[in-house]
Structures are given as C-alpha cells and as structure tokens.
Amino acid sequence: MANQQTALDIVFHALADPTRRAVIGRLLQGAAPVTRLAEPFTMGLPAFLKHLTVLETSGLIRSEKQGRVRTCRIDADRLAAAEGWLAEQRAIWQGRTDRLAAFVESQNSQEKAS
Amino acid sequence: MANQQTALDIVFHALADPTRRAVIGRLLQGAAPVTRLAEPFTMGLPAFLKHLTVLETSGLIRSEKQGRVRTCRIDADRLAAAEGWLAEQRAIWQGRTDRLAAFVESQNSQEKAS
DNA sequence: GATATAGTTTGCCAATTGGCAAACTATTGT
DNA sequence: ACAATAGTTTGCCAATTGGCAAACTATATC
Numbered sequence A, B: 001m002a003n004q005q006t007a008l009d010i011v012f013h014a015l016a017d018p019t020r021r022a023v024i025g026r027l028l029q030g031a032a033p034v035t036r037l038a039e040p041f042t043m044g045l046p047a048f049l050k051h052l053t054v055l056e057t058s059g060l061i062r063s064e065k066q067g068r069v070r071t072c073r074i075d076a077d078r079l080a081a082a083e084g085w086l087a088e089q090r091a092i093w094q095g096r097t098d099r100l101a102a103f104v105e106s107q108n109s110q111e112k113a114s
Numbered sequence C: 001g002a003t004a005t006a007g008t009t010t011g012c013c014a015a016t017t018g019g020c021a022a023a024c025t026a027t028t029g030t
Numbered sequence D: 001a002c003a004a005t006a007g008t009t010t011g012c013c014a015a016t017t018g019g020c021a022a023a024c025t026a027t028a029t030c
Helices: A002-015 A018-027 A034-038 A045-057 A077-113 B007-015 B018-027 B034-038 B045-058 B077-113
Strands: A061-066 A069-074 B061-066 B069-074
Touching (some): A002 A018, A002 A045, A002 A077, A002 B018, A018 A045, A018 A061, A018 A069, A018 B007, A018 B077, A034 A045, A045 A061, A077 B018, A077 B077, B007 B077, B018 B034, B018 B045, B018 B069, B034 B045, B034 B069, B045 B061
Antiparallel strands (some): B061 B069
C-alpha cells in the first residue's frame, strides 16, 4: 500500500497545475501530437515537454512515437484511482456527518418527547 | 511570476503529500488539536505546521484556537470540488470510450452480418 | 510566581519545480 | 541534397517546498 501512496502523490501533483489539467481536458477529446497540445500555451516547447513528462510518469497519459511525431492519449485508470481516494474520504466524512445528523435528530425527538 | 492560482491548483497540491492526506484521514475520525495530529509523524512541529497551513489555505480543513489549543476539523466542500472535477473528466472519457465501444460493437455486428 | 504545555515565529538549508534559450537529432517534404 | 518540421537535450536561473534548530508567546497548572 506504500506504493499506492506514492502513486497518489504523483497523480495529485500532476493534477495540481492548470496547464496539465488543460492538457488532460484536451486529450479527452481525442489523442493529439505534442505540438498541437502545446499550441494553446505561451510557454516554450521544452517547458511544455516537462509538463507532459510529469503527466506521463503519473500514468495519466500515455504516448507513442511514430516517425517524428509523438501521439499522446489519456489513460483514465489513474484518474479513477485519484477519484476513488477522494470519494472514499468523502464517504467516510459523509457517513460521519450523516450519523451526527441522525443523532442530533434523535436528540431533538427526545427533547420534544420529554 | 504572479500565477493566479485557482482553487483546484491549491487543493490538488495540498493532496499531493502523504502527510497531508494522512492528516485528512485522521480528521475524518473527528476534530483534533495540532499536537495530537502531529504525533504519528517523525518531523518536528514547525515542519508539521507548514503542512497544516497548506491544508488550511486550501480550504480542506478549518481550525479554531481556544486558549492555547488549536482544534482542527475537516471541511469537505473542497474535497467534493476536487472529486467533482475528477468525476467530470472521467465521465467525459467514459462517455467517449462507451461510444467507441458501441461503435466497435456495431462494426462487429456488421462484420458478422456480412 | 514558577514551570510545564501548546503552539508560533525566525533563520537557515538542500532539493525540487517551472521556466527560458540554444543547440541537437531525427524524420518528412521538395 | 537540402530545407522544413517535430521533438529532444542541455545548461542555466528564480522561486518554491520541506525540513531542521532555536528562540519566543501565550495559557494552564502546581
């Protein structure tokens, strides 16, 4: 499970940047080569490539080079993993507050009853 | 370099650290003061306090000082926001692959039919 | 009033991040 | 053969991060 922790570290870190999230958003519309992905941004290609590397080592995207063009695509497993962790945490919290709400409600009923 | 940091940037950054995620996990079991939260970790209090500050500026936790003790608790709205973004992205992806799967399936049927 | 407790601030440091410019390595097109 | 295209590598820099030790503030407790 220590491995999963590090995976989460890397995935969340990858997501903690608007450029990288935008790339993910773009890739959701379909695979694209590096320069097309880089088009919307003002930064240079080297800087952009670093973002791509971060995304790829996080497992959020994959890429494949054919001739001189590298095509990138989404790999949603890691996205699901991050979402899963968040959902799990929120579920715990939700359960707790639900039980708290139920308790408050029951106290309310008792007050009314007495 | 004044980067306008969106809430998502800050939240995901806050989540991209095992110590901070552990703190969240601990707080899901109920509110706790700083030193109790810090107990499981080997780092010193100043370092731990930095993590708490990151969590608090992200909006993932709130805290309140009473006397000499600061009590921290979870605030799940931001957690839900992050989860929402992820769910949205995955839904887009899922929809796309679902349509793709349907397409492949339909092609399959046509092949079988011909 | 003295002392322990809980947290905070300050100063410092190494490692990482995010960006640039420039040079370089393929491939593809003419 | 030569030039344009697509991407990569290298070297550099400023800002940020994550940690420490030490000094400090404020509140309980004896």
